[in-house]
Amino acid sequence: MTDYIPQKATAAFNFFNYINFGVSAVMMAGGIYFLEASFAAKGFYAMAALMLVSATVSITKSFRDSEETQRLHNKLDEARTERILMEATTNN
Numbered sequence: 001m002t003d004y005i006p007q008k009a010t011a012a013f014n015f016f017n018y019i020n021f022g023v024s025a026v027m028m029a030g031g032i033y034f035l036e037a038s039f040a041a042k043g044f045y046a047m048a049a050l051m052l053v054s055a056t057v058s059i060t061k062s063f064r065d066s067e068e069t070q071r072l073h074n075k076l077d078e079a080r081t082e083r084i085l086m087e088a089t090t091n092n
Contacts, residue, residue: 025053 032045 028049029046032042032049035042035045037045
């Protein structure tokens, strides 16, 4: 049985992600603010941008949760198989 050891992201990678998100949010807000359109159109674009960020976070969490669940399921299957094999070898 192989143990899965999750690797933790480095501080530099996390910092890069935070900066990347901050810069993109500021650029999106600036683009919407300076857009030559009605206030209603700007509001629509702002809501769409917020919904896109929210959907991205949600789908990323769903993928991660799905993979973690699959990993746990595989671990449980391996443990059951080992238990069955141990019982079979001790009975013979």
